[in-house]
Structure formats: C-alpha cells, structure tokens
Amino acid sequence: MLTLNQYQPDPKKPDVSIFCSKVEMFLKTHDLPYEGRAANPTKAPKGKLPTLSDGENLIADSDIIIRYLCDKFKIDPEPGLTAEQKALSFFIRKTLEEHYYFIMLHTRWVDPAGWSVANALFFSELPMPLRLVVPGIVRNQVKKGLYAQGIGRHEAEEIDRRGVEVLDHLVPLMGKTPFIFGDEPTLVDCVVFPILWGAFNFPSDSALKRAVNKVPEFRAYVDHIQKRYYH
Numbered sequence: 001m002l003t004l005n006q007y008q009p010d011p012k013k014p015d016v017s018i019f020c021s022k023v024e025m026f027l028k029t030h031d032l033p034y035e036g037r038a039a040n041p042t043k044a045p046k047g048k049l050p051t052l053s054d055g056e057n058l059i060a061d062s063d064i065i066i067r068y069l070c071d072k073f074k075i076d077p078e079p080g081l082t083a084e085q086k087a088l089s090f091f092i093r094k095t096l097e098e099h100y101y102f103i104m105l106h107t108r109w110v111d112p113a114g115w116s117v118a119n120a121l122f123f124s125e126l127p128m129p130l131r132l133v134v135p136g137i138v139r140n141q142v143k144k145g146l147y148a149q150g151i152g153r154h155e156a157e158e159i160d161r162r163g164v165e166v167l168d169h170l171v172p173l174m175g176k177t178p179f180i181f182g183d184e185p186t187l188v189d190c191v192v193f194p195i196l197w198g199a200f201n202f203p204s205d206s207a208l209k210r211a212v213n214k215v216p217e218f219r220a221y222v223d224h225i226q227k228r229y230y231h
C-alpha cells in the first residue's frame with residue numbers, strides 16, 4: 001500500500017499544503033490506492049512534505065514522487081497533449097509552484113488576517129507552553145524564507161498585486177473544457193486545482209480570495225473536481 005505522508009490527511013478534502021494535495025490528486029486521478037498519514041516535516045529526508053512510502057522506499061518531493069509513480073505504474077501524466085500544451089503545462093506549474101506559492105505563504109503566514117487563522121489552524125493542538133512559543137518561531141522562519149526567496153522584500157500591496165496577476169492569467173485557460181486540457185485531468189490540473197481550492201477555502205479574507213471569487217469559471221472548475229474526486 002502506498003502511504004502519502006502529509007499534513008492533514010482527509011480523503012474528502014485537499015491537504016492544506018499544495019504540494020501534498022498535488023500528489024493526493026495525482027493518486028486519485030490515476031486510481032492508485034493509498035492511505036494518507038499525518039507526518040512531521042522535520043522528520044522528512046528533505047525537511048518538507050509530502051513524502052511517499054512504498055514498502056522500503058521513502059520518496060521525497062512531489063515531482064520526484066510523481067515521476068516514481070509514473071515509472072512504477074507506467075503512467076503517462078499528460079496523455080495526448082501536444083508539445084505546445086506540455087510546454088504551457090510546465091510553465092503554468094512552475095509559475096504556481098515557484099512564484100505564486102510564496103505569495104500564498106505571505107497571505108497565510110505574514111498578513112495579519114491570514115496569520116490569525118493560520119496560527120489557530122496549524123498550531124491549536126500543541127500543548128502548553130509550546131502553544132505560546134512555537135507558532136512565532138515558525139512564523140519567523142517563514143518570513144526569513146520569503147525574504148531570502150525575494151518576494152518578502154516587497155510591500156504587502158505589491159505581493160498581493162503579483163498574486164492576483166497570476167490568477168488573472170489563469171482565467172483564459174478556464175471554462176472551455178472540464179479540465180485545463182480537455183475532458184480528463186492531466187498533470188497541470190494536479191497543481192491548478194489545489195491552488196484555486198486554497199484561494200477559495202483558506203478561511204481568511206485576502207486579495208487572492210477576492211480575485212478567485214470574481215471568476216465563475218474558477219468556481220465551476222473547483223466544484224466539479226471536488227465532486228468527482230473528494231467524496
């Protein structure tokens with residue numbers, strides 16, 4: 001049995017981490033049986049989640065996990081796509097994972113509205129006195145990471161502007177077919193869906209949430225994927 005080591009395993013709900021929910025959706029869309037297990041990133045080989053356990057094998061990093069699954073189960077993650085669509089898929093995925101992701105982190109961990117929710121959501125089960133100290137320490141680590149990455153050097157308005165810019169550029173890809181490239185999901189949907197789901201469902205108000213709420217095609221896309229795979 002495959003085990004996905006993740007933050008919040010729930011077959012009915014995407015994981016709060018977009019990288020965990022990417023692998024989760026890949027497993028679901030390829031009918032690969034798995035169980036989700038709540039894990040601690042500090043114990044993971046690369047200090048991050050997800051990881052995948054398959055017998056003796058422990059694989060870290062969502063892209064490497066998906067490559068492993070494709071090799072093992074002879075899966076083409078982008079069947080029928082043209083070279084142009086594969087190129088577009090690559091750049092969409094990398095824009096979301098290597099750029100938008102950090103903007104989303106800012107919304108959740110730095111923005112005061114996001115942080116008051118994240119603090120409760122991620123740390124409420126910590127026992128005292130850890131509950132008082134750990135959230136602040138982790139938040140500072142995230143802030144340092146965002147500064148090192150670069151996005152954390154901008155004002156909040158500029159960071160939001162860049163996030164909304166990414167979402168706006170997704171709009172023309174929506175609404176023509178149920179999934180980005182047709183009637184069935186491909187790899188790019190495993191990244192786009194968690195991003196949009198998170199923008200709609202993270203409980204705090206944010207520029208990202210307001211941006212997705214304006215686009216009915218986003219709502220339809222998220223609703224139909226949720227209905228098909230998360231029940």
Ligand SMILES: N[C@@H](CCC(=O)N[C@@H](CS)C(=O)NCC(=O)O)C(=O)O
Pocket residue numbers: 017018019020041047048049050060061062063
């Ligand atoms: N490149 C990695 C990124 C995974 C990642 O950034 N995971 C975050 C959660 S979304 C994490 O576990 N962070 C913990 C930390 O940085 O301490 C992948 O694709 O799996």
